[in-house]
Amino acid sequence: MAPASHRTKSSGPAPPSKTLVLDNGAYTIKAGFSSIGGATEPKIIPNSIARDRDRRTYTGSDLEKCKDFGEINFRRPMEKGYIVNWEAQKEIWEHEFFENKSELYCEPLETGLILTEAPNALPQLQTHCDQIVFEEFGFASYLRCPGPTLNAYNDIPHHFFKALAREATQPLLPAEIVVIIDSGYSHTTITPLLQGRPIQAAIRRLDIGGKLMTNYLTRLISLRQYDMRNDIYLVNEIKEATVYMSKDFKADMEVTWKGPKGDRRPLYETGGGIGKDYVLPDYHNTTKGYVRDHDPTNAGKLKKMQTGKSAEAAEDILTLRNERYAVPELLLNPTDIGLRQSGIAQLVMESLSCIPFGLWPGFLANILVVGGNANIEGFLWRLNDEIRALAPTECFVRVGRPEHPIISTWNGGAELAKDVDRLASMSITKQEYEEFGAGWVQRKFNGQ
Incomplete structure (x- = not known):
């Protein structure tokens, strides 16, 4: 049986010299290195293998070489936010991270990995992912975590009050209380975080992205x-170029x-x-x-x-x-197309219903929207208005977004990677995986 915490600062292998932060999205991969000295900007890579009408194949970032997107076909390794085709995913990773000429080339034995996943992933998919990371690629250390949780390591107050910025000398601590609305390619999730940890029973998902x-x-x-x-x-x-969220849906319908x-x-x-x-x-x-x-x-x-x-x-x-x-109205009213799910505003309130009422003011005042759909014009204003209409009158509602919502999750992972001790306490080394097995890894990442 593995001890609760058998690694100290003086024992075990030295931490990797650099960490590959991999926000593995269904549409794009946000990837880059972070180390004690700082972090580079992430590279945004199409998470797909494409073939054009002339039968030329483009893997990952090669897609930028394509000149004719007419009738182009895509093979994507992820469905509904989960990796279901590891054959394609490995081909993309190998092309982007392990070919000598690639911009993000790394040696796995000398590199740590922070990998995101969608909340509430199936245990079988998680175990398979752990095996691929350690047995196929052999990374030195590894942290698998739900993508929304990494946003807690960003400077959350700065997203709401631009004048406030965390000083570099301050210790890295996760945000105390925040609701992360992650709306991407496959789906939208609502994840309340308390001290950087997700409140599992309160996580909600909308199958619209x-x-x-x-x-x-x-x-x-x-x-x-x-x-x-x-x-x-x-x-x-x-x-992406034309849609916007209406401030008055009925009035716009009258105009058009x-x-x-x-x-x-x-x-x-x-x-x-x-x-x-x-x-x-x-x-x-x-x-x-x-x-x-x-x-x-x-x-x-x-x-x-x-x-x-x-x-x-x-x-x-x-x-x-x-x-x-x-089209974007579907995020707030899925019933417009017959989808029997609540919209984002209702899901936020359903999520909070699983939390003690005393915490509601803190969560409602710190709602952060990340992911590609956060860039839709008028989305934040409309969402703020919809939630305010449903929230208790004594609660203040505040909805914000990072300056770059698409890479916000990656930025949080890069901030976490700078804190070597904190990251080491959360990660699994290859030695630990080989010694204690996949079941122990699963229990640790699940907080057990």
């Missing part, structure tokens, strides 16, 4: 304008209402300040689309050909109206 919203936008565009079902990558770019059948309203034709035109790339002259204000005189290539203009001079244009705000 960037992937579902992209698929929903693809369906709307394909029904109303062009068939975009084979251009998911392009639709994702359109989504077409009108009675056969009688289009002038406000609809002009766009009413909401309509935007997205100029599609042709992958010959342009490889990147762009957004501009809606111009009713531009009606696409077909009408330009009919008026005598050459097809080469024409543009393929998507006009987006209520799609812009109807």
Whole structure:
């Protein structure tokens, strides 16, 4: 039987010289090294293996070499936030971290690893992950933890009050009380943290993320304008460039209402300040689309050909109206598409219902949104408004986000890696794994 804490500062192997912090997201990997002297900026790597229409294959960061994203196919190792295809995941990791020419090349025997996972992962998936890390790659030390918990090691007060910043001389302590809303590609999770530890019974999950919203936008565009079902990558770019969270959903619906059948309203034709035109790339002259204000005189290539203009001079244009705000609205109202789940605001209150009421003011005043969906225009304002409507009147509600929400989890891991003693107490060494086995590792990471 393993002792509770058998490693001291004077015993056991020396800590690794550097730590690879790996926020392994379903859409992108945020990866970089952190050491006592400081941390580099993370590299954002597509977590996919892609093949274009010419059957060229792009692994991870090679995707930036692709010039034609039309009908490109992706193979992703993660589903619903969990690694389910280790064959593909290992291929991406080996390409990014273990090839001599790679930017983030490392020698596993001399490197520690901090690896994120989604909250409430299945034990079988966790055990398989531990085996891959130690038996396939052989990292010197290893910490597997839910991604949201690493955000507690960031300077949380600074996200709400920019004038306040933690001094470098202050000891690293996790945030005392904070709710992390992590909304990424696969799903959205609500995780209350107390002294840096998740309150397990209060964790909530919403099966809506960037992937579902992209698929929903693809369906709307394909029904109303062009068939975009084979251009998911392009639709994702359109989504990121155009969507916003409405401050008044009913009012925006009124503006973008077409009108009675056969009688289009002038406000609809002009766009009413909401309509935007997205100029599609042709992958010959342009490889990147762009957004501009809606111009009713531009009606696409077909009408330009009919008026005598050459097809080469024409543009393929998507006009987006209520799609812009109807797609992100799913985060707050999943029932709009028949998904029988609560929206984020309701889930926050459901999460707090598992916590003593005396802690509610602290949690409601420290709600931090991270992940790619935190960048949606108007999301924080609307979420703050929705939660305030549900929270007790005596509680102050405050919702904030980091300056760079996509890499916030990685930044927290990099801060933790600078505290060698704290990280060592939380990590497992390869020697310990070989001595005590996978079951002991599982119990330690689960706080048992």
